[in-house]
Amino acid sequence: MILVVTGASGKLGGLVVEALLRLVPAEQIGVSVRDPAKLSHLAARGVRVRKGDYNDADSLRSAWEGAERVLLVSSNAAASGGNALAQHETAIAVAKELGVKRLLYTSQVSSNSQSHFPPGRDHAATEAMLAHSGLAWTALRHGFYADSAISMHASGLESSRLIGPEDGKVSWTTHQDLAEVDALFLSGRETHEGPTPPLTGSEALDMGDLARLAGKIFGRTIERSVISESTMVENARRHGLPESVISVMTGYYRAAREGEFAMIDPTLKRLLGREPQRIKEILTRKFG
Numbered sequence: 001m002i003l004v005v006t007g008a009s010g011k012l013g014g015l016v017v018e019a020l021l022r023l024v025p026a027e028q029i030g031v032s033v034r035d036p037a038k039l040s041h042l043a044a045r046g047v048r049v050r051k052g053d054y055n056d057a058d059s060l061r062s063a064w065e066g067a068e069r070v071l072l073v074s075s076n077a078a079a080s081g082g083n084a085l086a087q088h089e090t091a092i093a094v095a096k097e098l099g100v101k102r103l104l105y106t107s108q109v110s111s112n113s114q115s116h117f118p119p120g121r122d123h124a125a126t127e128a129m130l131a132h133s134g135l136a137w138t139a140l141r142h143g144f145y146a147d148s149a150i151s152m153h154a155s156g157l158e159s160s161r162l163i164g165p166e167d168g169k170v171s172w173t174t175h176q177d178l179a180e181v182d183a184l185f186l187s188g189r190e191t192h193e194g195p196t197p198p199l200t201g202s203e204a205l206d207m208g209d210l211a212r213l214a215g216k217i218f219g220r221t222i223e224r225s226v227i228s229e230s231t232m233v234e235n236a237r238r239h240g241l242p243e244s245v246i247s248v249m250t251g252y253y254r255a256a257r258e259g260e261f262a263m264i265d266p267t268l269k270r271l272l273g274r275e276p277q278r279i280k281e282i283l284t285r286k287f288g
């Protein structure tokens with residue numbers, strides 16, 4: 001039995017492999033990665049490392065050979081103008097052709113065809129493809145990554161001024177907690193048909209909450225400064241950000257205002273058997 005992890009050179013996939021290595025022997029794990037040389041450390045530990053590119057069905061056929069279950073880490077191609085949906089379609093077709101017993105996909109809590117957040121609409125479209133594929137499938141509806149909050153606000157935290165349009169509460173969730181739970185599903189210790197409940201942290205914070213929390217940890221006042229969406233877009237264009245990125249940014253603020261990332265659900269806590277990590281702990285670890 002081979003369990004395949006895609007995106008294993010990335011943050012989430014790498015942590016899933018580590019969590020999986022604590023659950024099953026290395027020889028039952030395969031990783032599918034664009035550049036196998038990046039994962040020679042896993043090959044040295046007995047993991048099967050093969051080249052697999054979402055743009056190249058043949059490479060996926062080889063990388064997923066003999067796979068019982070595959071974790072398809074969602075593509076980040078859309079942010080750079082690529083076609084994530086075409087890549088997911090290729091991956092789903094290959095899984096079907098190879099007779100994979102279950103395809104698990106890293107979706108997100110905003111998965112909805114009407115989402116204001118462009119990746120939320122892509123996740124919904126991918127879930128619809130999975131539902132029509134005839135495969136057994138699980139969509140792991142991840143909470144918004146806490147690392148995204150930190151990278152979005154890194155310069156604001158530094159300059160003591162979090163600047164952005166009006167936002168809303170977000171139940172930030174760590175890669176580590178999600179990876180542990182993804183590995184439970186990939187190993188077969190947990191199973192679920194279709195989209196899981198939202199896999200989220202136990203608290204939801206907006207930018208004002210983040211500013212107050214970070215201020216306490218850093219021992220200085222951090223201001224939350226609200227600007228209009230059009231000012232943010234003008235600033236982003238002046239800094240040369242591509243339109244694909246600007247549309248994700250504006251979509252993020254609109255979706256946050258509408259509460260698309262605000263839900264708090266106990267499923268992640270139940271599956272972990274402990275409290276999910278909180279933003280306070282992450283900020284303290286990173287900056288405290």
Ligand SMILES: NC(=O)c1ccc[n+]([C@@H]2O[C@H](COP(=O)([O-])OP(=O)(O)OC[C@H]3O[C@@H](n4cnc5c(N)ncnc54)[C@H](OP(=O)(O)O)[C@@H]3O)[C@@H](O)[C@H]2O)c1
Nearest residue numbers: 007008009010011012034053054074075076142143144145
């Ligand atoms: N839930 C959330 O809040 C949230 C936030 C941000 C992103 N996401 C989604 O979650 C995914 C995983 O997040 P992450 O933080 O682990 O991202 P990451 O560190 O950027 O990892 C992305 C992975 O996807 C791989 N990849 C990219 N293009 C590929 C292709 N054509 N074929 C095969 N593999 C490809 C990358 O491989 P290389 O090493 O070859 O580049 C890398 O291993 C992202 O891709 C994105 O879709 C979710």
